[in-house]
Amino acid sequence: MKLKLLFSGLLLTASAFTTLSAQEWEHLTVASGYNHDVIANGLGAANASTTIGVDNANFAFMSNDFQATASNTPPAYALPATGLISSVPTPGLTYQLGSYSANNSLRIGGSESGSPITGTLTFTNQVSAKKLYLLTTSGSGTATISVVVHFTDATSQTITGSTVPDWYNSTALPVAASGFGRVNRANSVLENPLGNPRMYQLMLNIDAANQPKLISSIDINKTSVTEGAVNVFAITAELLGTCPAPEGLTAVSDVAGATVSWNPAIITPGVGYDYYYATTSAAPTTSTEPTGSVAPGETTVDLDGLLTGQTYYFWVRSNCSESDQGPWVMISFTTGQVSATYTDGDIQTLYNASPNANSATSCPGVLTVTVPDGYQATSVATSYNMTSASNGYMSEQRSKLHCINTNIGETTLAQGSGNVGTFSYNRSGLNIADGATGEVNFEMRAWRTWQGAGTCNTTYNKVDNNTWVVTVTYECVTPVTPQAADQAHCPGSTIADLVAETDYDNAVLRWYDSELATEPLDESAAIASGTYYVSQYRYTCESERQAVVVTVGTPEAPAAEAQSLCSGAVVADIVAETTTGGTLVWYSSAEATEPLEDNTVAVTGSYYAAQSINGCESARTEVAVTINTVSAPVAEDQITCAGTTLSELSVEAEENAVVTWYAGADTPDPLSDEAEVQTGSYYVSQTVNGCESVRTEVSLVVLNLPEPVVVAEQTVCEGTELSDLMATPIEGADLYWYATADSTEALDDDDEVQGGSYFVSQASEGCESTRQEIVVTVTPSPEAPEGEATQEFNEGETIESLEVTLTDGAVANWYMMNDESELVTVDPTEALVDGGVYYVSQTVGGCESDYFAVTASAAMGLANNSTNIFKLYPNPAADIVTISGNAVIAKAEIANLLGQTIKTVNGGTEELLLDVADLQAGTYLVNVYSDGGSLTSVKLLKQ
Template sequence: MNVKLPNLFLGTFLGASLMLNAQEYEPLIVDSGFTADIVANGATTAMASTTDDVDGVDWCFMSTDFNPTGTANFDFALPADGLFNSEATPDISFQLADFASNNSLRLVSQGNSGTLTFTNDVQASKLFVVGTTGSGSGQFTTIITFTDASIQIFNGSLMPDWYSSNEQPIALSDFGRVNRSDDEIETDPTNGNPRLYQVQLDILPENYGKTIESIEIEKTTSSPGIINIMAISAELAPSCLPVTNLEASATANTAEISWDSPTTAPANGLDYYLTTDSTAPDETTEPTANLAATETSVSLADLTTGTTYYFWIRTNCGVDDLGAWELISFTPGQVSATYTEGDLPTEYDTPSASSVSSCPGLLTISVPEGYQIANVDVSYSMTANDAGWISDQASLLACNTTGQAESSLSGGSGFGGTYNYSRTGLDIADGATGDVEFALHAWKTYTTGDDGCTTVDNKVDNNTWTITVTYEATLSNPNYELEQLSVYPNPANNLVTVKAGEQITDITILNLLGQVVLNHKGNSLSEEVNISNLAQGNYILKTSTATGKQATTKLIKQ
């Protein structure tokens, strides 16, 4: 029978929680759900002190108070009170369950599962699951159930084998093990074995304000590795809950930013910070504006086409209680389209840069009136199936509207699996306007027997092919709405003269991104503008008059 020792765990945790975690992290104290005792402890044998092993072949853990002979002193074993700080993240402490009772959720076979409940109520932004496997690694799914009956699911988490793996952060190592059948002690200090690992689970911001009711864990692989879940700690959710589902949509010179409000409204509303600098703001940064807590969107105007903006927003619950800055970036003058009609086939061939496949994917981008394409970005993934190799892939992007295509093929490397492709700043559609059609040609240079267009050996994955174009203002012919308008010389080196049939009040010169590079105020029928400081290139000159009329013309600086 197991030797029952006084339960020191909860008292130790309460004192350590305040000291070690500074109210940022908190161990979850398991109330129910552990199914096996895999830690030998007390003055008895390992067989008498445990109900099962870690690995299926009789090896289990032991604590520093394990003393089967009456003379043992294992200072390298698990701490007798079960409390330890993570080696990977020292600020996080974990509380193992009482070693004299069940202290592991032990999952042997695929489909085995168990549900843990806890004595403390916690609202978290992250969970850290501590455990290990014996006799090989294993994967598991975690389902968090909150007290409002909502859930969050994490699929495909890996728990490594307790010996010599670095695939997950190591929570604790080099604490020895004991054989249940004969009390043989085994240590491996040179390699730091055995090991407990911590698996991080990121809770969605919309769930930050929800209390965790239970956590279900299921083994999802048929591998022989026996999963042992032994502790869970939480990064506590911030007291000032963030906005969620931050989204941006932009036109050529405006943007609409939207979000979902937190479940608890911030007392001082929302702060936002708009910048073209990618540097993150901190607590000393002066916000651009403050919004009411009830606001769920903001409209931004007078933005520059082609410039990337960074929009940061935080909740403001008080001077000493500010939420973290949340970011979304956007570029006015960009539009994207993604192919969603299924996997694209590849054609068997040995292509060159001038080749055209017989089964390309097609995507159309609509450019707003008054603008033309300045450059193109493309991204997609290709998967090699069965006997196909990634190194057999070849692909090329073309613009059917302009008749231009990339000058070289793109290919991956390696065996089976998925390869991600991404290229930016392509000039194949420069100057195109209106509805612009793109074609993605994809080939395989090896086939298992089908020489046509198929998805058998290699394919472009559905929902991954995205075209993003950046557009700019169209260079137009002179607008003669203004009587007697003339701009000369054009091209010009230093001075340019602008004349009109009525009083000129303003002359603005913009670059091809729509950015103002020079502004000249006037009060006559003829104005002379010094452009000597402008770089050589093409510009747009906009003339405004006292009657409110405007005209634009192309200006070339030599």
């Protein structure tokens, strides 16, 4: 179990932003309601002059005339015999205790049932008040009360949740009086602990609507159920008065000014509000002349022209009439200060039995204060409250302020004193953020030395939300010295004409006539040749001074020679020499009053140049100008091939002219002559003797042929020609065959293909594509079949009965000649015709041999039969092929030379059209089937 030590001392820290002066107070005289005498007085035992103790342990207060026996010395430290108590926290406020020889306390003890216990105090003097101040304490523990204020008009106001602290060690309420000792009623023994016991000051605000009303009585209701015994000894009213003062003063300061505002007084002053401010805290009196005043409806005063970093005291009062002014109320502020309040909740404390200034915490509060632009922090002040609970003590609180920007913190920890309660902290003049600018971040590092090892929480001690305030005092940062060159000006120029560069948008230049001059020169002051000194002033700080040599006089005329310019030159292209800082001004004549624009197009003739320095203009110099004109080159629209460069385009230019190409009519940068052209417009000029002509537009169409579509690897039979290889050009293009990828001579289309690589391109409109490689494998053609050239046959025998010798594995192919002398395939199962000539070849490995002709001769009695032969035309063909005959065509098939079927077209008529436009150029086999099942095959050459 942890042992708690009671401290006999008391540390009081206060932070007051608003001070009241000249308030009107009045003691409320109690007519009835005191129910106990808790103050021992006079000669005799303590229990003889009291009815009960202040607490529940039989201890009472005593006056300074109390003597238990005649031999005892009266205690000088006890309550004054007059019963008049002066408030420690509020100067001017006093309390009048009731008679020591009668009941002098409204005492409300504990309630075991939990029901509120109520007492009522009625008054003989009925006043209108803004606030009531109760002199109270609680014996044997803290208590909670509610108060009902009754007015003479039968209305009331209820104030709930007021805490009355235990009469020992607390600072939860302002301590009105302390250290006056106590006496044990049982044995009359005196005790005088340092700083105890205590009477507290409980302030009750009367609502604005109720302040004009007269107070008749108050009810005190004890709402807590603990044993704390509430004692109310006296009540003092802060009177409303006939001309009540405004309340709620606030002041917002900036670098050199402030805005002070307040809430309107309960009774609107007929004349308005007077205000007074000074740099000392001496309060104004009734004879003090106010600084100013505002109308009755105005509640704000703006102050400017104040000193940065100075503390000001501002008072305001109501002015109801010439003879009735209210009390002054005051607020203080410091210019060059900015504050921020932490509002993100209670700040946790970290347990550390013995923290020091170098200790870390994982749960700091972070607060940002923004220093205005151009200023830096010079000192820091802070205030906050820390509250203990759950048997944690205020004496166990440790805390420090740390600046994150500078990584500097306080070197000692702040520590509270006392047991359970709230301790107020207030420190100023801290130099932990000196020099910081912009957003300055601070950490509140807080620890507790008891309970909860290694953890952060708010259970035992915490920094109360909305109480941590950081105030930064700042000063301006000295601006850098402005930069200024020596300069010349015209007669009659003023300080405003002098030129220097500032480094800040909001800086002001100040010019002086000497390095030590105390007053800057007026901007309207005329300047003379000599040295001036310039500084820049920003906010409230001024930089060092820069010396500037100033020459006042008329500049010399510029020097210039006659010159030749190109067509299109403008006045700005004419050359003339000026002195340092001079600007050329051009005129059309020696007497012209209006200068020429720089972009005025120049013509052959005379121009006149002057130079101007800071608005002062010289005499004029005549300059003879000759304009040289170059005509545009001649170039027509052109069609060219991909890969063509600009240098290869056709342009007619003058001899020795330099031709320049551009992407646009106005683009400044020329194109490279080696740039490859694209379809679109180009612009060409020519330059002769340094002068460039206007540009001629040339429209180009660039033919960018694709490569032909090919089968990269092909196997063909011996005797195949280059034109038979599978390569397809675009419509209208011609194929060109090459032996190598870069050979310059094309091969003939009818060249017989050899094994290896060939390269094919396509050409159109004089442009040729890149080349595609085709790897060719050549299969040797077999020998033609052998047999008898004339063979007899018997009636009914078919073509396949003819005897020919084939290579092993070969396939026989039978043909007959049609009327167009074309060999067409015949079905080998067809009957032989007497005198018919049949041609046979053999196919081995997809390659067909030459033909062997066999003439069929019918044996005696054999009848002649005719074969259905179909015609195919045109052949060669590019797109549509017609097949016709004397029989109905069932279907037609197109196959390549390897026997692979590529396309099938169904028939049903004696004429059939085939669309071969999508076939690659080459040789194909067309198989035509009759409706009766016969087959006729014809070779087709696709172009």
